[in-house]
Amino acid sequence: MKHVSTIASRELRSLFISPVAYVVLTLWSVIAGTFFLASLIGFQEQLIQLQQYQMLDRIQAMNLNDDLIEPFIGSMWVILLFLLPAITMGLISSEKANGTEELLLTSPISIWEIVFGKFLAGIGFVAVMTGIVAFFPAILFMYGEPEVGRTLSGLLALLLVSATYVSVGVFASSVTRNQLIAFVLTFVLLLIIGMMLPFLVEITMAGGGLGRESAVAETVRWMSTGSHVERMLKGLIDTADLVYFAVASGVFLLLSKTVIESARWR
Amino acid sequence: MTEAERGKVESSGAGTATGAPVIEVEGLCKRYGDFEAVRDLSFSVGAGEVVGFLGPNGAGKTTTMRMLTGFVPATDGIVRIAGADIFSQGMEARRAIGYLPESPPLYPEMSPAGYVDFVARLKDVPRGERKDAVDRALDRCGLRDVCHREIRQLSKGYRQRVGLAQAIVHEPKVLVLDEPTVGLDPIQIREIRALIGDLAASGGHTILLSTHILAEVEAICQRVILLQRGRKVLDQPLSEATAGGASLEEVFARVMTREEIGSAAAGGAAA
Numbered sequence: 074m075k076h077v078s079t080i081a082s083r084e085l086r087s088l089f090i091s092p093v094a095y096v097v098l099t100l101w102s103v104i105a106g107t108f109f110l111a112s113l114i115g116f117q118e119q120l121i122q123l124q125q126y127q128m129l130d131r132i133q134a135m136n137l138n139d140d141l142i143e144p145f146i147g148s149m150w151v152i153l154l155f156l157l158p159a160i161t162m163g164l165i166s167s168e169k170a171n172g173t174e175e176l177l178l179t180s181p182i183s184i185w186e187i188v189f190g191k192f193l194a195g196i197g198f199v200a201v202m203t204g205i206v207a208f209f210p211a212i213l214f215m216y217g218e219p220e221v222g223r224t225l226s227g228l229l230a231l232l233l234v235s236a237t238y239v240s241v242g243v244f245a246s247s248v249t250r251n252q253l254i255a256f257v258l259t260f261v262l263l264l265i266i267g268m269m270l271p272f273l274v275e276i277t278m279a280g281g282g283l284g285r286e287s288a289v290a291e292t293v294r295w296m297s298t299g300s301h302v303e304r305m306l307k308g309l310i311d312t313a314d315l316v317y318f319a320v321a322s323g324v325f326l327l328l329s330k331t332v333i334e335s336a337r338w339r
Numbered sequence: 340m341t342e343a344e345r346g347k348v349e350s351s352g353a354g355t356a357t358g359a360p361v362i363e364v365e366g367l368c369k370r371y372g373d374f375e376a377v378r379d380l381s382f383s384v385g386a387g388e389v390v391g392f393l394g395p396n397g398a399g400k401t402t403t404m405r406m407l408t409g410f411v412p413a414t415d416g417i418v419r420i421a422g423a424d425i426f427s428q429g430m431e432a433r434r435a436i437g438y439l440p441e442s443p444p445l446y447p448e449m450s451p452a453g454y455v456d457f458v459a460r461l462k463d464v465p466r467g468e469r470k471d472a473v474d475r476a477l478d479r480c481g482l483r484d485v486c487h488r489e490i491r492q493l494s495k496g497y498r499q500r501v502g503l504a505q506a507i508v509h510e511p512k513v514l515v516l517d518e519p520t521v522g523l524d525p526i527q528i529r530e531i532r533a534l535i536g537d538l539a540a541s542g543g544h545t546i547l548l549s550t551h552i553l554a555e556v557e558a559i560c561q562r563v564i565l566l567q568r569g570r571k572v573l574d575q576p577l578s579e580a581t582a583g584g585a586s587l588e589e590v591f592a593r594v595m596t597r598e599e600i601g602s603a604a605a606g607g608a609a610a
Contacts, residue, residue, distance in 0.1 A: 076460070076461060079457065079460040079461060083446075083449075083457050086449075086453075087446060087448050087449070090448055091448070171444065171445070171446065171447075172440060172442045172443070172444045172445075173444040173445070173446060174444075175405075175410050175438075175440045175444050176438075176440075176444035176458065176461070176505070177461070178409070178410050179408040179409055179410050179433055179436065179438050180433060180458075180461040180462055181429075181430040181431075181433040181434045181461075181462065181463055182461055337410070337411060337412060338412060
């Protein structure tokens with residue numbers, strides 16, 4: 074496994090000299106800034122309104138975590154679905170297109186090392202993205218008193234869900250040599266596991282014989298990242314959710330490894 | 340080809356091997372569906388030999404090289420590199436190989452120095468020796484002056500040199516070069532050829548080189564293996580093949596026509 078860092082650091086360096094990385098980071102920062110500002114203004118207006126109506130109990134209940142940080146990180150998670158595929162699309166497909174796959178596969182390294190290296194490089198990138206998001210709640214600590222634990226838990230949720238999405242991106246990138254196909258495939262997969270699974274349950278099972286509360290429905294809901302992220306945003310770090318992220322990443326990395334391996338036999 | 344001729348080819352092939360063979364190939368086959376890219380190919384190459392791998396396009400040269408380097412698994416047969424089976428002892432075997440594929444496997448955004456260092460890490464060059472190994476490879480391939488430029492800015496000839504530098508950085512016992520001079524201009528061809536000649540002369544490397552430029556083989560190689568339609572049709576030391584003043588081109592043409600007639604006759608008999 075000593076080549077994992079070799080693969081990862083080369084990939085990260087290449088990522089950070091590519092224009093795509095800077096387009097994504099710029100968009101991400103601008104969107105984060107805009108959302109944060111909007112949430113801040115919304116928070117303030119709500120406060121003023123409640124003061125006008127003298128609703129003291131509602132004012133008491135308002136806090137920076139529930140009404141500002143949580144929705145802010147939650148909306149950045151949605152933006153992630155659109156931007157992350159641009160970063161992961163080239164991870165393995167570009168090796169195929171460049172012919173460098175031939176170098177990697179004839180070197181004394183295992184396919185797992187390639188897959189983990191790419192995954193790690195992607196995590197390095199999303200760590201920078203999470204860092205940018207973290208900058209905004211950090212401002213709040215200068216003027217108010219948000220809860221440190223809940224804020225960190227929300228950021229951790231963003232990092233973990235990003236890492237899981239990177240593993241999806243690695244997989245999509247391993248099935249094709251075309252970056253555009255990898256992009257679209259990643260995006261569709263992320264939409265499905267990120268947002269659509271709960272709706273699919275509602276649509277297909279509500280009227281059917283299985284029912285909303287059946288084991289199948291529960292399992293499909295469990296497979297969606299949404300519920301796991303939301304619980305962590307509320308400050309609830311549950312081992313079950315951590316296990317979910319680990320299992321989901323593991324499954325997609327295993328698929329990537331299998332795809333790369335089987336492609337050689339064709 | 341008659342059985343007698345086949346026997347002669349094999350015995351003359353084995354006769355040229357000097358010392359213990361570093362490349363051993365036995366009964367190698369590769370099938371893609373119904374198409375047989377390589378059929379029952381056997382040969383062995385001794386330490387320090389420089390062998391030219393010849394044949395028309397589509398004869399199976401690249402496929403064979405990909406099987407030798409472990410990029411593509413063989414359908415059947417055995418490949419041993421420096422005594423290690425490419426399939427069951429893949430890591431050991433791959434460590435002993437330097438490989439330049441048909442299109443050099445380069446990262447255009449990297450510098451030659453950064454790229455060769457990356458390959459040195461992949462090939463398990465020990466940390467303490469890595470810097471020296473990288474510098475040596477860059478020097479030998481004449482890349483000193485451009486080693487901090489981006490590879491994408493380099494000419495095709497220089498890119499080929501970067502490809503060679505990555506193949507030799509870990510001082511492999513076996514060098515597999517797939518058409519190293521294809522697409523280069525005459526001056527670049529001469530430079531790359533001289534470079535390969537240097538590597539051959541320095542000893543230590545066993546070189547298997549594919550090409551369809553016959554002059555290249557005459558300039559560098561001691562032995563030729565000729566493939567046609569995935570089968571070996573000639574395996575002789577260069578001096579024997581061109582004995583009696585025949586040029587390699589004549590030998591090549593003669594063997595190929597004989598094979599064509601042979602396969603046509605076999606086809607007719609089968610029909």
